Amino acid sequence: MSQKQKMDLNSAEHNAQVVDTARRRFLGQAAGATAVIAPGITLMTIANAEASSEGASSAKRWGMLIDTNRCEEGCKDCVIACQQENGWGIGSTDESLSNSRQKAQWIRTVTVRDTDTGHTNQLPMMCQHCEHPPCVDVCPTGASMKRADGIVLVDKHICIGCRYCMMACPYKARSFIHESMHDQKSHAPRGKGTVESCTMCVHRVDRGDQPACVESCDKGAMMFGDLNDPNSEISKKLATVSSTQIRADLGTSPGVRYSGI
Amino acid sequence: MKRVVYSGIEGRSLGYWGLMGVLGLFILMAAGSFFFMEHSGHHATGMDNQIVWGIPHVFAIFLIVAASGALNVASISSVFNQKIYKPLARMSAILALTLLAGGLAVLVLDLGRADRLVVAMTSYNFKSIFAWNIYLYTGFFVIVLTYLWTMFDPAMHKYTRTAGTAAFLWRLALTTGTGSIFGFLSARQGYDAAVMAPMFIIMSFAFGKAIFMILLIGTYRYTERSMSADLIMRLKNLFGVFVAAVLYFTVVFHITNLYAAEHSGFERFILIEGGIFTMLFWGVQVFLGGIVPLILIYHSAFSHNYRALIVASVLVILGGIAQVYGIVIGGQAYPLVLFPGKEVSSSFNDGVISSYTPSLPEVLLGLGGVALAIALFLFAIKVLRLVPDNLNAEHTENSSDVPC
Amino acid sequence: MVLSKKLKQRVGILAVVFTALMGFGSAALSDNHERAIGANAGDACVKDTSWMRRNHMELLKHDRDRTLRQGIRSVEGSIKGCVDCHANKDEQGHFISVNAEGEFCSGCHSYTAVSLDCFECHATKPDTQSTTARTAK
Numbered sequence: 001m002s003q004k005q006k007m008d009l010n011s012a013e014h015n016a017q018v019v020d021t022a023r024r025r026f027l028g029q030a031a032g033a034t035a036v037i038a039p040g041i042t043l044m045t046i047a048n049a050e051a052s053s054e055g056a057s058s059a060k061r062w063g064m065l066i067d068t069n070r071c072e073e074g075c076k077d078c079v080i081a082c083q084q085e086n087g088w089g090i091g092s093t094d095e096s097l098s099n100s101r102q103k104a105q106w107i108r109t110v111t112v113r114d115t116d117t118g119h120t121n122q123l124p125m126m127c128q129h130c131e132h133p134p135c136v137d138v139c140p141t142g143a144s145m146k147r148a149d150g151i152v153l154v155d156k157h158i159c160i161g162c163r164y165c166m167m168a169c170p171y172k173a174r175s176f177i178h179e180s181m182h183d184q185k186s187h188a189p190r191g192k193g194t195v196e197s198c199t200m201c202v203h204r205v206d207r208g209d210q211p212a213c214v215e216s217c218d219k220g221a222m223m224f225g226d227l228n229d230p231n232s233e234i235s236k237k238l239a240t241v242s243s244t245q246i247r248a249d250l251g252t253s254p255g256v257r258y259s260g261i
Numbered sequence: 262m263k264r265v266v267y268s269g270i271e272g273r274s275l276g277y278w279g280l281m282g283v284l285g286l287f288i289l290m291a292a293g294s295f296f297f298m299e300h301s302g303h304h305a306t307g308m309d310n311q312i313v314w315g316i317p318h319v320f321a322i323f324l325i326v327a328a329s330g331a332l333n334v335a336s337i338s339s340v341f342n343q344k345i346y347k348p349l350a351r352m353s354a355i356l357a358l359t360l361l362a363g364g365l366a367v368l369v370l371d372l373g374r375a376d377r378l379v380v381a382m383t384s385y386n387f388k389s390i391f392a393w394n395i396y397l398y399t400g401f402f403v404i405v406l407t408y409l410w411t412m413f414d415p416a417m418h419k420y421t422r423t424a425g426t427a428a429f430l431w432r433l434a435l436t437t438g439t440g441s442i443f444g445f446l447s448a449r450q451g452y453d454a455a456v457m458a459p460m461f462i463i464m465s466f467a468f469g470k471a472i473f474m475i476l477l478i479g480t481y482r483y484t485e486r487s488m489s490a491d492l493i494m495r496l497k498n499l500f501g502v503f504v505a506a507v508l509y510f511t512v513v514f515h516i517t518n519l520y521a522a523e524h525s526g527f528e529r530f531i532l533i534e535g536g537i538f539t540m541l542f543w544g545v546q547v548f549l550g551g552i553v554p555l556i557l558i559y560h561s562a563f564s565h566n567y568r569a570l571i572v573a574s575v576l577v578i579l580g581g582i583a584q585v586y587g588i589v590i591g592g593q594a595y596p597l598v599l600f601p602g603k604e605v606s607s608s609f610n611d612g613v614i615s616s617y618t619p620s621l622p623e624v625l626l627g628l629g630g631v632a633l634a635i636a637l638f639l640f641a642i643k644v645l646r647l648v649p650d651n652l653n654a655e656h657t658e659n660s661s662d663v664p665c
Numbered sequence: 666m667v668l669s670k671k672l673k674q675r676v677g678i679l680a681v682v683f684t685a686l687m688g689f690g691s692a693a694l695s696d697n698h699e700r701a702i703g704a705n706a707g708d709a710c711v712k713d714t715s716w717m718r719r720n721h722m723e724l725l726k727h728d729r730d731r732t733l734r735q736g737i738r739s740v741e742g743s744i745k746g747c748v749d750c751h752a753n754k755d756e757q758g759h760f761i762s763v764n765a766e767g768e769f770c771s772g773c774h775s776y777t778a779v780s781l782d783c784f785e786c787h788a789t790k791p792d793t794q795s796t797t798a799r800t801a802k
Contacts, residue, residue: 054737055731055735055736055737055738056735056736097301097302097304098304098309099304099309101309101310101311101610101615102303102304102308102309102310103310104310105310105608105609108607108608108609108611109607109608110599110605110606110607110609110611111605111606111607112599112600112603112604112605113603113604113605113606114602114603114604115602115603115604125599125607125609125611134446134447134448136386136388137388137389138388138389138390138391138445138446139386139389139391140381140385140386140389140391140392140395141380141381141384141385141386141392142384142385142386143384145734147734147735147736148735148736149736153733155730155733155734156786157729157730157733158377158380158384159373159374159377160372160373160374160375160377160378160380160381161372161373161374161375161377162372162373162391163313163314163373164389164391164442166310166313167313167314167446167449167593168445168446168448169448170447170448170597170599171597171599172310172597172599172609172611174310175310176303176308176310176313176373177302177373178302178303178304178306178308178309179301179302179303179304180302180785181785181786182762182789184786184787184788185788185792186745186748186749186787186788186791186792187745187792189786189787189788190786191785191786191787192302192373192785193302193303193372193373193374193785194373194374194786195373202736206736206738207738246599246600247448247598247599249601250447250448261600
């Protein structure tokens with residue numbers, strides 16, 4: 001009995017000692033009104049109509065425009081920002097057993113060289129958040145999915161680690177986790193035996209921020225916004241400059257566009 | 262006209278238990294490898310973010326392809342009413358099942374989250390060819406088991422032909438599905454080809470037949486049952502047609518690729534500059550797995566030579582594994598073309614031909630699947646009445662009382 | 666007391682499971698129950714404690730799909746919320762993983778022999794100060 005009493009989270013003795021901030025924060029996230037009908041059966045309704053509680057909407061399509069002329073050769077600011085934000089690569093203590101070809105890379109800089117002219121470009125390459133993503137088509141369980149607002153994600157809850165999406169992705173945007181993980185960020189879960197890729201910093205986008213890579217680029221080479229909104233900065237820019245979709249021939253219609261190549 | 266009598270093999274000899282012991286050892290080693298890889302993660306393998314499917318997939322795909330081919334003898338007897346093959350239909354069907362079981366075991370044990378296999382059974386994306394294959398594989402078990410039932414149960418004999426036809430159509434769909442896993446990957450230079458699906462069907466005919474020949478002749482030799490030379494000749498000639506057809510499809514696949522300038526880089530890689538892949542293609546797949554077996558099958562010097570037939574079968578299996586290796590690993594080793602006509606380089610091995618060295622646990626897992634398939638077959642022919650007591654001419658020529 | 670009465674009414678497997686849950690503190694933590702609850706825990710969870718003990722996984726499972734697939738972030742069942750409240754600190758003031766031996770999550774889960782898959786992927790500690798400062802900018 002004494003053990004059971006000790007387990008009682010509502011004990012007055014306990015109340016006196018704890019700081020209440022965490023609870024308030026937590027309840028603040030809980031915008032739903034909830035009614036318990038019977039033990040185990042719960043009705044949940046969305047009471048609060050604040051922006052983030054509505055979730056992703058198909059009225060938006062998040063995308064990026066990358067100006068390769070402004071991407072400076074050797075600069076890796078976007079890569080480092082992504083690593084810090086999402087807890088991979090340098091700064092993470094994980095993946096210490098994996099070799100360099102096994103380690104995950106959510107974003108990388110690719111140097112493109114025209115073999116005829118010798119002209120080179122550097123550009124950041126990551127998940128292109130396709131309108132018709134091959135990874136989503138081939139995934140047997142539906143773990144690879146596209147949100148209504150065009151962001152392509154892996155639902156690691158049901159990813160079985162078959163890697164077919166990695167075979168299907170034309171951009172080599174996906175990585176497999178080859179060992180146990182312990183040092184994740186709370187907003188970027190990563191785990192052994194599942195596939196992962198750029199999330200377009202969905203946790204930041206959902207609260208109205210820009211992806212970490214875009215924010216970190218002080219050369220102004222990366223622009224983020226809503227491709228569906230004709231008045232957004234990115235749509236206006238896309239209307240005036242010539243831009244390219246990588247492997248447009250495959251018909252994937254990427255949400256990430258490039259200019260200057 | 263004599264009645265065909267089926268019986269189980271005795272399965273008490275030192276040879277039988279010795280063979281089962283060796284196979285069991287391989288299965289145990291594969292189980293150990295699985296637990297090791299599952300525990301430590303795939304960093305313990307040669308697979309990485311460039312070569313995401315490794316040697317376990319080579320064995321798994323080979324076994325799955327061979328499984329549907331192993332059903333061939335049964336299909337010919339039931340669907341095309343070739344009476345000479347009818348006594349062999351039971352063995353053929355059971356081999357198809359055990360090969361599929363072995364292949365699927367390897368496939369699922371290599372998953373990143375093999376513990377979540379139940380998710381693959383409960384959560385489906387119907388656009389995925391992989392998800393279709395889950396139905397095709399489980400459906401194959403159900404249909405072939407029903408087919409076996411119609412052959413075992415005299416009351417069901419009238420349905421044998423229907424069940425056999427269903428199994429035949431299903432196995433065509435199954436191999437089409439397996440081939441399409443690669444054929445639909447338009448992003449990869451080595452895969453994007455519709456010919457993959459029919460090529461996999463022909464590959465299945467040859468590989469399945471090769472395994473069947475070895476186990477059939479082996480079983481009859483060791484149990485001292487007799488077999489008509491005519492039957493062997495006909496099996497052999499059919500086998501030869503399949504082997505030649507695989508070569509033909511290989512030629513068509515590469516010629517069409519060569520015709521498209523877009524794919525010429527990949528073709529140069531496989532056919533000329535690919536090192537191990539080029540060696541496997543010309544040396545093992547084409548020469549050892551295609552040309553030499555054809556000589557052994559059709560040259561008059563080997564016409565009634567069982568040993569030559571066994572050697573040809575082994576070579577076709579080796580060539581088949583090399584071919585699947587070339588498709589699975591070679592297709593991944595060749596880099597993705599991000600910017601056609603331009604050179605790319607990055608920290609993520611863009612534009613670089615990847616190399617792959619399988620680790621021991623991966624190889625053991627793959628071999629364990631083969632061992633499992635054979636052990637299940639040897640167990641089945643012991644406990645079930647699958648093997649005709651004798652396959653002399655009088656049994657095979659006029660076996661009208663054998664269900665069709 | 667109330668809980669134990671309820672428990673007595675349970676039969677079969679349910680009773681075994683709950684009894685096991687009730688006794689989870691006995692092994693390593695019986696002398697320090699605050700540790701088990703968490704450094705930032707408030708006076709109550711998002712729902713009644715007894716409800717949470719039985720149904721937290723249903724809540725998490727329901728809301729994980731809404732968060733991940735629909736982008737609805739104002740949910741009750743946030744695993745980040747679990748960790749924020751229920752992670753303990755060691756003597757040096759560093760957070761201890763909630764799935765470390767005897768900690769809030771693993772205490773019950775190991776006692777009842779229920780696998781705890783969440784933390785294969787999810788962070789087991791609240792984000793450190795530096796992370797929150799940077800991500801908030």
